[in-house]
Each structure stands twice: as C-alpha cells, then as structure tokens.
Amino acid sequence: MTTVHAAPAPPAVDPRDPEARLAAFFDPGSLRTLASRDTSGVLAGRGTVHGSPAIAYCTDATVMGGAMGLAGCRHIVDAIDAALRERVPVVGIWHSGGARLAEGVEALHAVGEVFAAMVRASGRIPQVSVVLGPAAGGAAYGPALTDLVVMGPLGRVFVTGPDVVRSVTGEDVDMESLGGPDTHGRRSGVVHVVTDSEQAALDTARQAVDLLAAQGTFSPAEHEPDVDLRALLPENPKRAYDVKPLVAAVLDGPMLELHARWAPNVVTVLGRLAGRTVGVVANNPLRLGGCLDSISAEKAARFVRMCDAFGIPLVVLVDVPGYLPGVGQEWDGVVRRGAKLLHAFAEAVVPRVTLVTRKSYGGAYIAMNARSLGATSVFAWPGAEVAVMGAKAAVGILHRKKLAAALPGEREALHAQLAAEHERIAGGVARAQEIGVVDEVVAPEQTRRRLVAALASAPPGRGAHGNIPL
Amino acid sequence: MAVQEIHAEMVSSVWKVFVAPGAEVAAGDTLVILESMKMEIPVLTEHAGTVGELHVVEGEVLQEGDLIATVTS
Numbered sequence: 001m002t003t004v005h006a007a008p009a010p011p012a013v014d015p016r017d018p019e020a021r022l023a024a025f026f027d028p029g030s031l032r033t034l035a036s037r038d039t040s041g042v043l044a045g046r047g048t049v050h051g052s053p054a055i056a057y058c059t060d061a062t063v064m065g066g067a068m069g070l071a072g073c074r075h076i077v078d079a080i081d082a083a084l085r086e087r088v089p090v091v092g093i094w095h096s097g098g099a100r101l102a103e104g105v106e107a108l109h110a111v112g113e114v115f116a117a118m119v120r121a122s123g124r125i126p127q128v129s130v131v132l133g134p135a136a137g138g139a140a141y142g143p144a145l146t147d148l149v150v151m152g153p154l155g156r157v158f159v160t161g162p163d164v165v166r167s168v169t170g171e172d173v174d175m176e177s178l179g180g181p182d183t184h185g186r187r188s189g190v191v192h193v194v195t196d197s198e199q200a201a202l203d204t205a206r207q208a209v210d211l212l213a214a215q216g217t218f219s220p221a222e223h224e225p226d227v228d229l230r231a232l233l234p235e236n237p238k239r240a241y242d243v244k245p246l247v248a249a250v251l252d253g254p255m256l257e258l259h260a261r262w263a264p265n266v267v268t269v270l271g272r273l274a275g276r277t278v279g280v281v282a283n284n285p286l287r288l289g290g291c292l293d294s295i296s297a298e299k300a301a302r303f304v305r306m307c308d309a310f311g312i313p314l315v316v317l318v319d320v321p322g323y324l325p326g327v328g329q330e331w332d333g334v335v336r337r338g339a340k341l342l343h344a345f346a347e348a349v350v351p352r353v354t355l356v357t358r359k360s361y362g363g364a365y366i367a368m369n370a371r372s373l374g375a376t377s378v379f380a381w382p383g384a385e386v387a388v389m390g391a392k393a394a395v396g397i398l399h400r401k402k403l404a405a406a407l408p409g410e411r412e413a414l415h416a417q418l419a420a421e422h423e424r425i426a427g428g429v430a431r432a433q434e435i436g437v438v439d440e441v442v443a444p445e446q447t448r449r450r451l452v453a454a455l456a457s458a459p460p461g462r463g464a465h466g467n468i469p470l
Numbered sequence: 471m472a473v474q475e476i477h478a479e480m481v482s483s484v485w486k487v488f489v490a491p492g493a494e495v496a497a498g499d500t501l502v503i504l505e506s507m508k509m510e511i512p513v514l515t516e517h518a519g520t521v522g523e524l525h526v527v528e529g530e531v532l533q534e535g536d537l538i539a540t541v542t543s
Contacts, residue, residue, distance in 0.1 A: 240511040286514070288480050289507040321507040324480065328534070390508055 015198075016066075016133065018043040018058035021093050025049075025056055025130075025202045034079060039063050040071035041096070044079035050210045055083040058093035061133055066096030068138060069103045073110035076142075080117040080127075089126040089213040091205055092146065094155075098137030111138035118145040122466035123309035126212035130205045131155035131191070132198050134175060144190055147306055147467055148208050148258065151181050151191040152201035189262040189299065207256055211270045212310055215277040218456035220449065230381065230444035237358060237383075240285035243267055243317065246357070247280050250315065250448060255280075259299050265289075266296035268303040273315065274452045279307035282317035283368070291324040292341075292364045294334040301340035302470040304348055311462030313455045314352035316369040322362040322389065338367060340470055345373040349461030353454045355447065356380040356429070356438070361389050371437040377454040379442045386432040391423040398422070474517055474541045478532040482506035487528055489539070493521045501539055502526060519543030 013020050023031045026047030034044040034055075041064060044057035057079040059066035068076075076092070083090035099107040115138075121127060122145070129143030134156040143149045143157065151157070158179035165171050165178065177183060184191035193208075195201040232246045247269050248255060255271035265288040269280040281300050283290035292300075307314055323334060345352070345367070353376050354369045365386060369375045380386065388394060395418040396403065406414045425431075432438040442450045482504035489501050500512040501521070522540040526532065 236510070238508065238510050240509050285509065286512065289509040289511050291480075291507060321509060324507075326481070326534075393508070 014062050016061035016095060018060040018062075018093070019045075021058050021132065021202070022047070022056055024199060025091065025093065025205065026054070027051065034082065035075060038071065040075055041066055041068055041100070042072035042075040044075050046082075049089075049206050050214065052210070052214045053086070053088045054091060054209055054213070055079050055086075055088055056091040056093060059096035059139065061095040064097070064100065066094075066133070066139070067098060067100040067107075068096055068111055068114070069100035069107045070110045072100075073107075073114050076114045077117040080114075080121050083125050084121045087125060089128065089209045090121065091209060092127070092129045092142060093202075094129060094131045094135040094139055094143055095133030096135055096139035098135075098139045108138075111142075114138070114142060115145055118142065119466065122147075122468070123463070124466075126209060126310060128205045128208050128212075130201050131157055132201060134161075134179075136161055140179075144469055147212070148193070148205075149184075149191045150193045150195060150201045150204045150208070151184060152195055152198045153181060154198070155191075155201070156180055157184055157190055186261045189259060189295070192258040193256070193260075204256070207254070208270070211256060211272070211277045212312070215310075215312065216272065216275045218274045218276045218452055220274040220452045220456070224449050224452075226445035227448065228445045229447050233357065240289055242286045243282045243284040243290075243319070246317065247271075247282050250317070250451065251278075251280065258303065263293075263296035263299040265291060265293065266300045268300060270312070273448070273455070276455075277312050278315055278455065279303060279312050280315045280317065281369070283320040285319055288324055290320050291322060292320060292338065292367060293324040294329055294332040294337045297334070297341040297367065298337040298470055301337070301344040302467075304341070304344040305463070305465070305470065306467045308344070308348040308350050308461075308463035309465060309467045311350055311460060313350050313458075313460075314348065314369070315451055315455070316352065316354040316375075318354060318356045318360045318365075318368040319358040320360055320364040320368055322364050338363070341367045342373065345369045345375075347463065347465070348374070349463050351376045351455045351458035351460065353451055354378045355442075355451065356384045356386055358383075359385045359387075359390075361385075361387055371439075376458045377440075378438045379440055379447070379450060379454075380429045380432070380438045381444055381447075382441055384429050384441075385427055386429050386438060387427055391419040391427045392416075394426070395419050395422045472517070472519075472543050473522065474515070474519065474543065476501065476513060476515070476538045476541065478504065478513075478534060478536045478538055480506050480534050482511065482532050484526045484528050484530045484532065485510060487524070487526065489521045489524065491521050491524050495519060495521060495541060501541075504532065513538060515541050517541065517543045
C-alpha cells in the first residue's frame with residue numbers, strides 16, 4: 001500500500017525534527033515556539049492554519065525516541081491549556097515511545113496529566129492528532145483521546161510493542177500489522193484518516209482544523225443551479241450503489257471523510273455546504289446493503305457527538321434496509337452500540353436535517369435521525385418509502401395464516417396483491433407525511449437549496465458535552 | 471505482485487457472476503452481484519488486476535467471510 005522509493009540523499013535536517021514538523025504544519029513562516037527548545041522530548045508552538053490561529057505540540061523523536069517525561073508532558077499540558085484559554089484548536093504531532101522508563105512513576109503521572117488536560121478540553125476546542133511514527137503506550141492513548149486522528153505511512157499505534165506481545169502471548173507480529181495504517185484504518189477504528197505521506201497527514205490535519213474551527217456561515221448562491229441528484233442513484237430501486245458521489249454532490253467542494261474503511265456501511269464526512277461546515281452521516285448501500293450494524297452505529301454516534309460538541313449542523317442521508325440481523329451482531333452488542341446512536345441524535349442540539357432518498361425501515365429508521373429523535377426537518381425524495389419494513393415482508397408476517405391457507409399455485413399472486421394493498425395503506429411516504437414524521441417531499445434537483453434553507457433557518461446550537469471516544 | 475482477496479461481507483446469495491478466472495479488471499469493476507436484505511449488492515474490485523481464483527457460482531449461498539475471488543495485481 002505504500003510505495004517505497006530509493007532513499008534520497010541525507011537531508012540537512014533530521015526528518016523527525018519537531019521544529020521542522022511544526023513548521024510544515026502551520027502556514028509558512030507563522031510558527032512561534034511557546035518555549036525554547038530543550039531536552040524534554042516535546043516542542044510546542046503557535047501559528048496559523050489557513051490564516052486562523054492554532055496551537056500545536058510535537059514530540060521530539062530526536063531525543064530518546066520522543067519518550068515523554070515530566071518536563072515534556074508539562075509542555076503538552078501548557079499547550080492544551082493555552083489553546084483552551086484562547087479558544088483555538090490544538091494539534092498534537094506524535095512520534096514517541098511513550099512514558100520515559102528512567103523517570104519511573106513520575107513519568108506515568110505526567111502522562112496521566114496530559115490525558116486529563118485533553119479531557120478538560122474535550123468538546124470545547126477541536127483537538128486533532130497526527131501520528132507520524134511509532135506512538136506506543138501513553139503516546140497511543142494521547143491521540144486516541146482527541147477528536148480526530150490522522151496517520152502517515154510510518155505511523156504505528158499500540159499499547160505494547162511486538163517484543164512484549166511475543167514474550168507474553170507468543171504471537172509473532174511486526175509493528176505495521178500490530179498498529180499500522182491498515183490495522184487502525186480498517187480494523188480498529190483508532191485512526192480516522194490514513195494518508196500516503198507525512199506531508200499529506202499534516203495537510204489533512206490542517207483541513208480538519210479549518211473545518212472544525214473556521215466553520216463559516218451559510219451563504220447560499222443567489223441562483224443555485226439545479227442538479228439532479230437522483231441521477232447519482234441507480235434506476236433499479238433494489239440495486240445497491242456507492243453513496244459517496246451523492247455526498248460529494250450535496251457538498252460544495254473537497255470533503256474530509258472520516259473512518260472511510262472502517263464500518264464503511266455508514267459514511268461520515270466533514271465538508272462545507274453553501275460555505276458553512278456541516279457533518280454528513282449517510283448509509284452506504286454498496287457495503288452491507290447499507291444496513292446499520294454494531295460498529296457503524298458506534299462510528300456514527302461518535303461523529304454525531306463530535307459535530308454537536310462543536311456546533312456543526314448535520315445532514316443525514318438515509319437509504320437503509322434495517323439493522324443487520326445475525327447472532328454475531330447480537331453478541332457483538334448491536335443493542336448497546338445502537339443505543340449510542342439513538343442517544344447521540346436525541347441529545348444533539350445542532351440543526352440536523354434528514355433526507356430519505358429511497359427507503360428507511362424499522363429500528364434503523366428511528367436511528368437515522370427520525371423526527372421522533374428531534375430532527376430539525378425530515379425530507380424525502382419522491383417515491384421514497386418510510387415503513388417498519390418492506391411491504392412484501394410485512395404482509396408475509398401480517399397475513400401468515402391467510403397465505404399459508406392459499407393454494408400453492410395462488411400463493412405468490414395473493415402475496416403480491418396483499419403487498420400492493422399494504423403499500424397503498426401503510427407504504428410509501430404518504431402515511432409518514434400525514435402524521436408529520438416526514439415534513440415534505442422535495443425534488444432531487446432542489447435538495448441542496450432545501451437543505452441549506454432548513455439548516456440556516458434553524459436556531460444554531462452547540463451541545464454542552466465532551467467528545468468521549470465512544 | 472499483490473493478491474487481493476475478496477470476501478463476502480454478509481450472508482447472501484450469488485445472483486450474477488460477471489467475471490471468470492483470467493479476466494482483466496479495473497479498480498471499481500463489478501465481479502459479482504450478491505443478493506441480501508432484498509437488495510442487489512455489487513461486489514467491486516479495489517485495485518486493477520487479473521482475476522485469479524473464482525470460488526462462487528450463481529445461486530450459491532455465501533456466509534459472511536467466504537472467499538469470492540482473488541485478484542492479482
């Protein structure tokens with residue numbers, strides 16, 4: 001997955017140099033260090049990101065592999081506290097072996113104070129982590145406590161390294177499989193964005209900071225062109241499709257997808273809509289048919305809570321056949337984790353608008369920001385279906401005896417007839433509109449305009465809570 | 471040479487098979503269409519390459535994790 005190039009001539013500056021990394025993160029020439037360079041293993045500074053102020057700290061891998069002791073941890077806590085005072089985002093750049101062994105329990109205590117500072121700041125200012133090298137032990141939990149984690153190709157995150165794993169469990173594993181980009185981007189969900197270069201990781205963190213901290217205001221164009229978003233979906237209503245082109249068409253320009261490869265049946269994206277930062281949660285029918293399941297519910301719940309904590313309005317694109325059935329799901333705690341998504345939406349005070357594009361069934365209907373959970377507006381496209389389940393499945397249960405009693409040759413026809421009747425009474429979107437759980441059927445080509453209007457006219461809100469890494 | 475293994479993500483039946491071993495595929499090409507949850511779900515390649523093994527036939531029921539095909543790039 002990473003391309004290995006021939007080694008270039010040795011650079012003048014150690015590539016792990018924290019000052020160089022901080023300078024590469026901030027706008028050119030804007031870096032001012034908070035304290036002078038020392039042997040603490042941490043350097044912190046302030047600067048600007050796309051013109052807005054931010055603070056960053058970087059572990060110094062040129063000193064004892066970036067291990068963190070009392071003095072280094074003090075620099076991090078000071079940086080976070082300064083950011084909190086000034087209400088600016090704080091970014092951590094990580095390349096560290098964890099707590100300094102030689103300092104013993106003092107170092108552990110200091111690392112714990114870093115964690116506490118991160119939690120103090122949680123949900124109040126955006127915290128973004130960039131993992132560029134190994135980040136072990138305490139250095140692993142640091143990024144994990146923040147809002148967003150970006151990992152470069154050489155980033156590795158683990159609690160205990162391969163040697164300890166081998167001696168305790170006998171498992172033979174290298175650093176990359178244990179805690180590299182593929183592991184954390186696909187399996188564990190620790191990392192939100194994986195990049196193919198160190199600079200791309202820093203640039204992604206810049207984009208994240210810009211979206212989270214410089215949110216802008218809705219400023220719709222006077223003459224928004226009609227775009228037929230329905231054309232991005234297949235004509236056959238049973239056919240699955242990739243929802244990402246639809247998300248991209250709803251948003252203005254470049255978007256930042258979080259957890260792209262982990263729980264891909266739900267897509268979580270930060271982007272801009274009519275100039276303002278919004279968060280998008282969308283079912284992706286291409287993966288698992290778009291079903292919600294245990295981890296995707298948890299992924300979406302954390303994203304919703306993050307957006308709520310920073311006052312970012314939400315757009316929820318729904319095309320969901322239901323929750324994924326199965327023993328594995330139940331044993332995996334789909335009820336416990338699904339409850340997190342219900343909780344996250346119901347508690348959110350940011351404007352949040354739902355659009356049902358094709359269908360929304362059952363428990364997943366509620367979980368995808370239904371009116372009952374307090375959605376600001378619920379829109380549906382023409383032909384969308386909002387129901388407990390598909391008509392055919394519903395009559396199969398409601399009329400089980402009647403169907404069983406029918407002659408085998410006539411059963412299919414009866415089933416189809418009952419389903420059509422059921423659809424007329426309980427299907428489609430008409431009933432949902434009647435009782436007010438869908439506000440309006442909107443034309444696909446006017447979707448963007450309507451979403452903007454609904455979000456912009458709702459009173460802004462910001463949840464008064466931290467962003468626990470669910 | 472990397473071998474990409476493509477597995478079934480969920481219990482499903484194989485509705486249509488579009489490729490045979492030896493076929494050249496581009497990234498994003500549809501290998502098979504599965505049917506599950508009353509939906510037709512295309513299974514796509516992540517990287518371009520050549521189909522190595524194909525382990526499914528139309529009508530077959532797959533369990534989560536079953537190997538569908540390998541693509542060598």
